[in-house]
Amino acid sequence: MLYKIILSGTKTSGRRRIIARSRKITILKFFLIGFGAITILIIGLVIWVYVSLFAGPGALELSDYHPFRSPEAKEKYLRHYDKRAQLWPVSSEIRIVETSYGQTFVRISGRPDAPPLVLLPGGGSNSLIWRPIIKTLSEGYRTYAVDNIYDFGRSVYTRSMTTTDDLLMWLDELFDVLELGDNINLMGLSYGGWLTSQYTLHAPARVRKVVLLAPASTVLPLSQDFIKRMIISIIPHRYFLKTAVYWSLEDAVSKNSTCKKFVDEHVEDTYLGLQCFKFKQPPRPTVLRDDEMRSIKKPMLFLVGENEKIYSAHQAVQRLSNVAPQIETEIIPDCGHDLWIVQKELVTRRVLEFLKSQD
Numbered sequence: 001m002l003y004k005i006i007l008s009g010t011k012t013s014g015r016r017r018i019i020a021r022s023r024k025i026t027i028l029k030f031f032l033i034g035f036g037a038i039t040i041l042i043i044g045l046v047i048w049v050y051v052s053l054f055a056g057p058g059a060l061e062l063s064d065y066h067p068f069r070s071p072e073a074k075e076k077y078l079r080h081y082d083k084r085a086q087l088w089p090v091s092s093e094i095r096i097v098e099t100s101y102g103q104t105f106v107r108i109s110g111r112p113d114a115p116p117l118v119l120l121p122g123g124g125s126n127s128l129i130w131r132p133i134i135k136t137l138s139e140g141y142r143t144y145a146v147d148n149i150y151d152f153g154r155s156v157y158t159r160s161m162t163t164t165d166d167l168l169m170w171l172d173e174l175f176d177v178l179e180l181g182d183n184i185n186l187m188g189l190s191y192g193g194w195l196t197s198q199y200t201l202h203a204p205a206r207v208r209k210v211v212l213l214a215p216a217s218t219v220l221p222l223s224q225d226f227i228k229r230m231i232i233s234i235i236p237h238r239y240f241l242k243t244a245v246y247w248s249l250e251d252a253v254s255k256n257s258t259c260k261k262f263v264d265e266h267v268e269d270t271y272l273g274l275q276c277f278k279f280k281q282p283p284r285p286t287v288l289r290d291d292e293m294r295s296i297k298k299p300m301l302f303l304v305g306e307n308e309k310i311y312s313a314h315q316a317v318q319r320l321s322n323v324a325p326q327i328e329t330e331i332i333p334d335c336g337h338d339l340w341i342v343q344k345e346l347v348t349r350r351v352l353e354f355l356k357s358q359d
Contacts, residue, residue: 059280073276084128089135099173105147105154110138117141117185120192124270126153132341136348150282152273164283168202185355187211194218194285210300211351214337217285219319220311242267248309252338259341293324301354302329307336
């Protein structure tokens with residue numbers, strides 16, 4: 001009797017081990033299938049992004065429709081660009097400036113005898129990004145809103161621009177042809193702000209005063225959150241770009257319908273640019289060394305929104321105060337990377353006060 005009980009218990013224990021082993025195998029199969037599906041999905045996504053970015057001719061393959069992907073892409077983008085340009089709120093003239101790097105499109109407003117103010121746009125945009133504040137700036141200055149030659153817009157590059165020196169030499173040539181002399185007021189936004197700081201170090205004798213609006217890097221490294229969102233934004237679907245832009249320009253989206261409309265237009269413009277232009281990688285913005293900051297002798301104004309996402313506004317101002325106290329700084333309230341949209345009156349007033357003050 002005892003033998004039968006032991007034997008029965010042994011059989012039951014064996015069945016349990018078999019069931020447990022079977023469950024483990026089933027779980028492992030589901031895990032492998034799931035892992036394989038995710039891997040295939042990731043590979044497919046990478047191929048999709050790669051093909052979308054690099055489809056068409058190479059970045060330096062010159063043609064009648066360069067720097068666009070196709071004749072249709074050129075027509076589509078320029079038609080949209082010209083329609084958007086009709087919203088420019090002040091009378092202007094355009095110049096196509098020939099340089100050794102290609103043609104540069106410049107939108108010029110203000111009195112011909114007014115002092116020059118050159119405006120460099122943020123990455124993924126063009127001269128039209130200045131629309132919210134251009135009217136006020138052009139009342140006292142001859143404004144030169146530039147389409148970055150290596151970005152979206154009407155400028156056409158004919159040489160690769162892989163280094164900061166390339167961009168600086170291009171600006172030297174541009175300013176020479178425009179005959180701006182050595183008394184230039186220079187203002188840059190985001191990527192354009194970084195480029196403005198670099199040009200100030202490169203040719204201080206040509207610059208009168210400098211304004212940096214939330215410059216990319218320059219003072220602090222870009223935040224990891226910002227970098228991740230910008231990488232995701234190049235996935236060829238409007239949702240990813242819109243999500244990234246809404247995050248970085250959050251205050252403008254929630255401010256009012258006018259500000260939100262401008263942000264939505266920016267999303268549309270940038271998404272169309274990603275679709276229509278050949279993919280190219282401009283020089284990455286860098287953080288200035290302490291000795292570079294200290295070497296800046298030209299009057300410089302650094303403006304940043306208190307809710308800035310690309311780095312901490314307070315830490316940026318603190319570093320400038322510690323390392324280069326000669327640089328004027330100000331944190332603009334209730335805004336972030338969208339300071340020139342959300343707080344346009346305050347920003348333009350502060351900029352004009354700085355530019356008009358005695359050297």
